[in-house]
Amino acid sequence: MDMPKTLQQAIIHYSDPDNCIAFLVSRRWPDGVVKCPTCGSDAVKYVPTRRVWQCKTRHAKCQFSIKVGTIFEDSAIGLDKWLTAMWLVANSKNGVSSHEVSRSLGITQKSAWHMVHRIRLAMREDDGIHTIGSHWGNPIEIDETFSAVRQRTSTSPSASRPSARPSSWECSIARVARFERRSSRTRSGRPSRNP
Numbered sequence: 001m002d003m004p005k006t007l008q009q010a011i012i013h014y015s016d017p018d019n020c021i022a023f024l025v026s027r028r029w030p031d032g033v034v035k036c037p038t039c040g041s042d043a044v045k046y047v048p049t050r051r052v053w054q055c056k057t058r059h060a061k062c063q064f065s066i067k068v069g070t071i072f073e074d075s076a077i078g079l080d081k082w083l084t085a086m087w088l089v090a091n092s093k094n095g096v097s098s099h100e101v102s103r104s105l106g107i108t109q110k111s112a113w114h115m116v117h118r119i120r121l122a123m124r125e126d127d128g129i130h131t132i133g134s135h136w137g138n139p140i141e142i143d144e145t146f147s148a149v150r151q152r153t154s155t156s157p158s159a160s161r162p163s164a165r166p167s168s169w170e171c172s173i174a175r176v177a178r179f180e181r182r183s184s185r186t187r188s189g190r191p192s193r194n195p
C-alpha cells in the first residue's frame with residue numbers, strides 16, 4: 001500500500017476505516033497473523049460488519065478491535081484523525097504544533113495536544129528503550145525496521161533528546177505499533193473499545 005504523500009491524501013486515505021485497519025494490521029502484525037491482545041492466540045476470526053476480531057479462546061474481552069492494546073485504545077477520537085495526526089508528526093521536518101494539528105483535523109487544541117504528546121512518546125522508543133522496557137517489564141522486540149532507525153539515530157548526538165524523530169513515516173508507525181504491544185500488556189484491567 002502506498003503511503004499518503006500529502007496531508008490531503010492522508011485525510012482522504014484515513015477517512016476510510018478499512019484503510020486505517022489494514023494499515024495498522026500490516027504494521028502491528030507484519031506477518032499478517034492477527035493475535036488476540038489478551039491471550040496471544042492467533043485463533044481469531046475477523047467480523048467485518050463490526051470491524052472487530054473474535055478470539056476463539058474463552059476469556060474476558062475475547063472480542064477486540066484494532067484499537068485494543070494501542071495508544072488509541074482509551075481515546076474517543078477516531079483512527080482517521082489519529083493516523084492523520086501521526087502522518088503530520090512524522091512528516092513535519094520542523095515539528096508540528098498542537099495548534100496546527102487542531103486546525104488540520106478540526107479538533108480542539110487540547111485534544112490535539114494530547115494526541116501529539118502520545119504520538120511523540122511512542123516515536124521516542126529508541127531513546128526511551130530502557131525506561132520503557134523496564135517500566136513495562138517486558139523484553140524489547142527489535143526487528144529490521146526498528147534496528148535501522150536505531151542505527152541512524154544512535155550516531156547523532158541528538159538521538160537521546162526528546163526532539164529526535166524518526167526519518168520516515170514507515171519507521172514511525174512500526175515503532176508505535178511495537179510500543180503499543182508492550183503497553184497493552186499492562187492494560188488488562190481496561191475496558192475495550194471499538195474504533
Ligand SMILES: [Zn+2]
Nearest residue numbers: 036039055057
Ligand atoms: Zn484470546
